[in-house]
Amino acid sequence: MSLRPDWLSALAAFESAARHQNFAHAGEELHLTASAVSHHVRKLEARLGVVLFQRHARGVALTAEGRQLADAASTAMADLEGVLGGLRAASDDSDRVRVSTLHSLAYTWLLPRLPLFAAAHPHLRLSFDTEIALTRFDEGGADLAIRHGPGHWPGLSAHLLMGDTLFPVASPAFPGLARITQAAHVARLPLVSDLSRQGWHDWFRAAGVHGTNLDERYSFSDATDALNAAAFGLGAALARERVAAPYLAAKRLLRLPGPGVPARWNYYVVYPAHRPLRPAARVFLDWLLAVPVD
Known part of the structure; x- marks a missing residue:
């Protein structure tokens, strides 16, 4: 038996009535009267040649055939809603x-x-x-x-998108900063690091500073956290120019002596x-x- 277009309204009325087990509630959902829902259901029953609901004084109840059709209709409606929702989301996005x-x-x-x-x-x-x-x-x-x-x-x-440069920074209020006048002096400070592949050892090597014990006292997974730690006075951070620019502009951080080293990445x-x-x-x-x- 083929599904003709004029069956769709009757199936929609039946599916709603089956969920609510009530023609009046189905009518409210579909903006129909209870009698209109009942008419659609009776038309569907006549075409199928089966009884879908048992009518009684307190309402209606699905028959075995009605339950079988209700399960199929519910699955079909859920599939349609999923597809329609996906299409709508794709359009909205x-x-x-x-x-x-x-x-x-x-x-x-x-x-x-x-x-x-x-x-x-x-x-x-x-x-x-x-x-x-x-x-x-x-x-x-x-x-x-x-x-x-x-x-x-x-x-x-x-x-x-862009390259980057590495250089050391610290809070302008860090004690003794005036005595940091060359790259080797930076090694005297407590050092703040992040998870970058290019770190303090790379910078000191590029700056020509060797044989120094580095005090990498604080480590953070995120570069902004490392810069904030330096801004709060915990020590010197190895900054990437692109990330440090607003801190330098706001004078929360000061660039320390030493070269700017091109980032490998x-x-x-x-x-x-x-x-x-x-x-x-x-x-x-x-x-x-x-x-x-x-």
Whole structure:
């Protein structure tokens, strides 16, 4: 037996009545009268040649045949709602860009520049996920990621965003800072580090300072936490220029003597190479690559 279009309204009335076990409540849900629901159900019973409900004074109850059809109708409605919800979500998200990035870069470099993007593209919406772990570009996940690394990852397209430079910083109020006049003197201070692959030993080696015992007293997983620790006077932190810029501008941190060492890793914008970017994500990528980095 084929399912004709004119059966759909009767099936919808039946499915609602079966859930509520009540024609009046089904009518309220469907904006119909109880008698209209009853009419749809009777029409369905007549076409199928079976009784779907037992009618009695206190209401209605499904028959065995009615329960069988109710289970199938409920499953079909749930499947339809899932598909419709997915289509609706895809439509609603057409103007949303999902971005994964490091918390340190988002807080100190990206956020101060986002008002420029918002002014140029007020119709687009942005969602950010800040984490250290590498992004998984699952379906429904990030469109773009900003990564700090060597610039090549299997299966990803990578665009250079900017380079970086490392140098030591400390709070201007740190005791005895006036006596720190050369790179070797920095080793006298308690040192704050983060999980960057390029750390204090690399900087002192590049600065020509050797044979010194380093007091790496505090370690943080996030670069902004390390900078905040230095700003609160715990010691000297090895700063990345892009992340430290607002701290230096606000005079919460002071650059210490010694060279700026080019970072071995740079910042890149990446996305899966096997699938095209959605239009909204392409707009944000183009803006990122064009925005002034300094």
